[in-house]
Amino acid sequence: MWSPGILLLALQAIGGAAELASSPEVLPSPKGSGKGIWKTAYAKAQKLVDEFTLEEKVNVTRGFTADNVCAGNTGTVPRLGWPGLCLHDAGNGVRATDLVNSYPSALHSGASWDKNLTYQRGLYMGKEFKAKGVNVLLGPNAGPLGRTPLGGRNWEGFSVDPYLSGQLCAESIIGHQDAGVIANVKHLIGNEQETFRRPYFGVEAASSNIDDKTLHELYLWPFVDSVRAGVASVMCSYNRINNTYGCENSKLMNGVLKSELSFDGFVLLDWNAPHTLESANAGLDMVMPQGGSFGENLTQAVANGSVSESRVTDMATRIVAAWYLTDQDIDFPVPGIGMQNLTLPHKQVDARIPESRPVILEGAIAGHVLVKNENNTLPFRKNPKMLSVFGYDATVPATKNTDKLFELGYTSSPAMGQAVLGTEEHFDQAAKGGTIVSGGRAAANSPPYISDPLGALQHRAAKDGSWVNWDLTSFDPGVNAASDVCLVFINAIATEGWDRDGLHDDFSDGLVLNVASKCANTIVIIHAAGIRLVDQWIEHPNVTATIIAHLPGQDSGQALVKLLYGEASFSGKLPYTLAKNETDYDPYGPCGRAPDDPNPQCDFTEGVYVDYRAFDARKITPRYEFGFGLSYTTFEYSSLAVKVERASTSDIWQTLATVKATVTNTGAVRGEEVAQLYVAIPNSPPKQLRGFEKVVLDKGEAAEIQFDLTQRDFSVWDVVQQQWVLQSGNYTIFVGASSRDLPLSETFDV
Numbered sequence: 001m002w003s004p005g006i007l008l009l010a011l012q013a014i015g016g017a018a019e020l021a022s023s024p025e026v027l028p029s030p031k032g033s034g035k036g037i038w039k040t041a042y043a044k045a046q047k048l049v050d051e052f053t054l055e056e057k058v059n060v061t062r063g064f065t066a067d068n069v070c071a072g073n074t075g076t077v078p079r080l081g082w083p084g085l086c087l088h089d090a091g092n093g094v095r096a097t098d099l100v101n102s103y104p105s106a107l108h109s110g111a112s113w114d115k116n117l118t119y120q121r122g123l124y125m126g127k128e129f130k131a132k133g134v135n136v137l138l139g140p141n142a143g144p145l146g147r148t149p150l151g152g153r154n155w156e157g158f159s160v161d162p163y164l165s166g167q168l169c170a171e172s173i174i175g176h177q178d179a180g181v182i183a184n185v186k187h188l189i190g191n192e193q194e195t196f197r198r199p200y201f202g203v204e205a206a207s208s209n210i211d212d213k214t215l216h217e218l219y220l221w222p223f224v225d226s227v228r229a230g231v232a233s234v235m236c237s238y239n240r241i242n243n244t245y246g247c248e249n250s251k252l253m254n255g256v257l258k259s260e261l262s263f264d265g266f267v268l269l270d271w272n273a274p275h276t277l278e279s280a281n282a283g284l285d286m287v288m289p290q291g292g293s294f295g296e297n298l299t300q301a302v303a304n305g306s307v308s309e310s311r312v313t314d315m316a317t318r319i320v321a322a323w324y325l326t327d328q329d330i331d332f333p334v335p336g337i338g339m340q341n342l343t344l345p346h347k348q349v350d351a352r353i354p355e356s357r358p359v360i361l362e363g364a365i366a367g368h369v370l371v372k373n374e375n376n377t378l379p380f381r382k383n384p385k386m387l388s389v390f391g392y393d394a395t396v397p398a399t400k401n402t403d404k405l406f407e408l409g410y411t412s413s414p415a416m417g418q419a420v421l422g423t424e425e426h427f428d429q430a431a432k433g434g435t436i437v438s439g440g441r442a443a444a445n446s447p448p449y450i451s452d453p454l455g456a457l458q459h460r461a462a463k464d465g466s467w468v469n470w471d472l473t474s475f476d477p478g479v480n481a482a483s484d485v486c487l488v489f490i491n492a493i494a495t496e497g498w499d500r501d502g503l504h505d506d507f508s509d510g511l512v513l514n515v516a517s518k519c520a521n522t523i524v525i526i527h528a529a530g531i532r533l534v535d536q537w538i539e540h541p542n543v544t545a546t547i548i549a550h551l552p553g554q555d556s557g558q559a560l561v562k563l564l565y566g567e568a569s570f571s572g573k574l575p576y577t578l579a580k581n582e583t584d585y586d587p588y589g590p591c592g593r594a595p596d597d598p599n600p601q602c603d604f605t606e607g608v609y610v611d612y613r614a615f616d617a618r619k620i621t622p623r624y625e626f627g628f629g630l631s632y633t634t635f636e637y638s639s640l641a642v643k644v645e646r647a648s649t650s651d652i653w654q655t656l657a658t659v660k661a662t663v664t665n666t667g668a669v670r671g672e673e674v675a676q677l678y679v680a681i682p683n684s685p686p687k688q689l690r691g692f693e694k695v696v697l698d699k700g701e702a703a704e705i706q707f708d709l710t711q712r713d714f715s716v717w718d719v720v721q722q723q724w725v726l727q728s729g730n731y732t733i734f735v736g737a738s739s740r741d742l743p744l745s746e747t748f749d750v
């Protein structure tokens, strides 16, 4: 059932439906320029595509079935030996195949705030795609950004903050492409909910009605960073923007992406997203998965002049240039070589290499966020003699069947297997079938193993000679009174295809309260595919510690045990705001529609006031603020120095301010700190993230951190001038440990 809040939104949407916004046409489609990093790739691509016939050019732009399970395959050009491309789902790793690794999810990497680790994750994941013969890795995800905390795919992205998302998308893209695969940043744009994400049963997909300023300052921001990082492809989205479908939207593809951002790669359609032949003129370059009629019609359309051959040449050139950019002409395996159907006899292609192991484990450790640690409950001071483990999330699920595990194994809803359309189906908020290391569907993959919490604790117990009790099924379990510690494992699942029903569930909260009523040292661990509220029990005096464990990938249990026993330290910070109550988020739920309304409208009237931008502006105290996370040590911030350069009239990428600050480890142990920099820009949210650096410091050690801020970091989008402008006025720079713990600040005027 819909909550009253969603109904209210639906009514508001209808109120606005009288004057529907629409996207203006921007034609013709700009030709790829082949500048900068693209220079050599374009020269080679133009030379090859010059030799293609029209049919061969069209072949490059459309899908064909092939003898593999790649999500898509382009056509080939046998006459000239061009092998075609295999495109495949990503997220936690290579999907729907065996002998690959399952990395921490993007949300987990977002919680690490670690650029280097995110680059390494991108690199090693990319190497696995290459080993499997996947040319195009369908990631990273810069949208959904997380407008609604219920978004089913929010966990596929790094953070609701565009700056954090943009930085980590860029690191991922560079990593993927260094590994020799084409990255694909998605979904352009406003794909902020699963509800009505695609047209179905006569209902159009939701229209994300986004004003130009909000588009630039929030949703487009990480795409800009992605293009600057050299991303070779972009995926247009299922939803509509201003009532025009994403893959038909010439304003976005021709206007924003290819003109304003000078994007030289190719635009790829999200699988079966609405499109027409006109989409080619609107800037779409590749149709997936089966482009049969599109391909045939495109040839006809060139013949009758409704699409120019030069447009088709540009489409093919952009695609072939991406192939050259990532050196796939040199040593790339046969496309799809490792992507055979697992139920048929197949050759084993083991894509895993030993060098990825530490990156996966470090990544798993780094995305755990410690939010409560009363009287230094953690790390265990001496190895506990008796541990009691509770909750459905503590152990491996009963089935391991590639990524179907994450689609079917966890919830009680039989509809989970059909989450294609974005219908109004609902499923349990908690995945009670076992521990989760990923969310569901396209971004999930099959891990080689799952190091589960209970298994890892048992392993440790065997070594220490401690005693483990467990009861993973009872709602009100008995507790051995001699327990030194009780660990309660709960989760919050989310999946492509559905938005979540809420941010906490009564069964899991009840379980925590039941254990806490009997155990004075109760530690709660939440595996969470998104924001999961804790207010039903966080102030319970027996809940001594709480860990938001996100989605760690295959090394989950091992990472957790290292943290609990102090062999590793917590360094993660929340990449979103954890509120006290659902009502603190506005917008909260996905946009709805009134019964019989075939045209759902989603007005982004909140503008850039999403997550902490909204909490700060509306003076709402969250439970745990954006950027918050505890450590086993303490840090002090000092010596802020701000040097402001002269503003430029044209270059938004020049350095406008250099900021230095000192961070000192004032505690008793070595630890890592994420120093964060926020800026207050006139006529904008009270503060916005514009810098972060993670440093490791020994006890007593200090480090000077430098942030180089560009003019873009201080600018706002001027919708009249259609450019970034630096307003005159006072700007404040804040540096500290979280969005609400900012001991250093300095104001200057421009």
Ligand SMILES: *[C@@H]1O[C@H](CO)[C@@H](O)[C@H](O)[C@H]1NC(C)=O
Binding pocket: 021, 022, 023, 024, 209, 210, 211, 212, 213, 241, 242, 251, 252
């Ligand atoms: C959507 O409509 C708004 C309001 O008219 C406008 O500011 C914005 O530029 C439009 N964006 C697109 C992509 O059409």
Ligand SMILES: *[C@@H]1O[C@H](CO)[C@@H](O)[C@H](O)[C@H]1NC(C)=O
Binding pocket: 055, 056, 059, 064, 074, 075, 076, 077, 078, 079, 084
């Ligand atoms: C187009 O690609 C298909 C599938 O790879 C291939 O069979 C066909 O020969 C190609 N057509 C041309 C004209 O090269």
Ligand SMILES: *[C@@H]1O[C@H](CO)[C@@H](O)[C@H](O)[C@H]1NC(C)=O
Binding pocket: 116, 117, 120, 358, 359, 362
């Ligand atoms: C980056 O991470 C890798 C893998 O964890 C590590 O070996 C390397 O030293 C790190 N580099 C920097 C500059 O921190």
Ligand SMILES: *[C@@H]1O[C@H](CO)[C@@H](O)[C@H](O)[C@H]1NC(C)=O
Binding pocket: 275, 276, 277, 293, 294, 297
């Ligand atoms: C191509 O033409 C066929 C037959 O006219 C039509 O059914 C189909 O929708 C067209 N496809 C596109 C993508 O325009």
Ligand SMILES: *[C@@H]1O[C@H](CO)[C@@H](O)[C@H](O)[C@H]1NC(C)=O
Binding pocket: 277, 297, 298, 300, 301, 304, 305, 306
């Ligand atoms: C040109 O051909 C395409 C593809 O068959 C068709 O959709 C379109 O209506 C045609 N246009 C004209 C002007 O004949």
Ligand SMILES: *[C@@H]1O[C@H](CO)[C@@H](O)[C@H](O)[C@H]1NC(C)=O
Binding pocket: 068, 069, 341, 342, 343, 344
């Ligand atoms: C794999 O092969 C089986 C048996 O032929 C078939 O049922 C299944 O649809 C195939 N899977 C894919 C993804 O092609």
Ligand SMILES: *[C@@H]1O[C@H](CO)[C@@H](O)[C@H](O)[C@H]1NC(C)=O
Binding pocket: 374, 375, 541, 542, 544
């Ligand atoms: C933490 O320490 C304080 C002061 O010693 C004490 O009052 C409180 O009960 C302790 N809390 C827990 C959960 O042990």
Ligand SMILES: *[C@@H]1O[C@H](CO)[C@@H](O)[C@H](O)[C@H]1NC(C)=O
Binding pocket: 516, 517, 518, 519, 520, 541, 542
């Ligand atoms: C805390 O746990 C103890 C058992 O060790 C129990 O007696 C007490 O009632 C619990 N406190 C609360 C507030 O439930």
Ligand SMILES: *[C@@H]1O[C@H](CO)[C@@H](O)[C@H](O)[C@H]1NC(C)=O
Binding pocket: 504, 533, 534, 535, 536, 580, 581, 582, 583
């Ligand atoms: C938020 O407040 C409502 C109304 O008081 C309450 O029913 C709900 O449980 C609260 N949510 C949490 C996470 O405590």
Ligand SMILES: *[C@@H]1O[C@H](CO)[C@@H](O)[C@H](O)[C@H]1NC(C)=O
Binding pocket: 728, 729, 730, 749
């Ligand atoms: C900037 O701050 C100074 C000092 O607080 C104040 O006098 C001045 O009015 C401010 N300027 C603007 C444009 O707000």
